[in-house]
Amino acid sequence: xxxxxxxxxxxxxxxxxxxxxxxxxxxxxxxxxxxxxxxxxxxxxxxxxxxxxxxxxxxxxxxxxxxxxxxxxxxxxxxxxxxxxxxxxxxxxxxxxxxxxxxxxxxxxxxxxxxxxxxxxxxxxxxxxxxxxxxxxxxxxxxxxxxxxxxxxxxxxxxxxxxx
Numbered sequence: 001x002x003x004x005x006x007x008x009x010x011x012x013x014x015x016x017x018x019x020x021x022x023x024x025x026x027x028x029x030x031x032x033x034x035x036x037x038x039x040x041x042x043x044x045x046x047x048x049x050x051x052x053x054x055x056x057x058x059x060x061x062x063x064x065x066x067x068x069x070x071x072x073x074x075x076x077x078x079x080x081x082x083x084x085x086x087x088x089x090x091x092x093x094x095x096x097x098x099x100x101x102x103x104x105x106x107x108x109x110x111x112x113x114x115x116x117x118x119x120x121x122x123x124x125x126x127x128x129x130x131x132x133x134x135x136x137x138x139x140x141x142x143x144x145x146x147x148x149x150x151x152x153x154x155x156x157x158x159x160x161x162x163x164x
Contacts, residue, residue, distance in 0.1 A: 005161035013139030018050035030058040031089045039095035064106045071105035095152040097122035100133030
């Protein structure tokens, strides 16, 4: 395992991503930040906290519960009220963007109602797309082989990203 991001580097990337989002949506009154269950919601919480500390923007955080192995099972759920999200500025966040499968299926759930804008954020982008997804904001873009995988650990004991 090769470390690609330390705790300090993850914090710096999250801070930079939050400021990039803020620059992109500064004219909005309210934004909705949706984190994909697991590390995506942890990163989404951190980004929303940075935005709240640095602006008067109303930030609404919600979680996207999705089966990452079989997202087509139709059980994707949002913890936000879909009526509230209508015509909103929505940001989708996940830790690693690999094939684009998880982000694609999360996006399909959100596209069931009208939105003002949808932006995507990934802490690490591996650039191995099988689905037509592009991250608007990326912490680290990494070229890897198909056999290599990125593992992000975000817990009380350890915060790192590894190439496995």
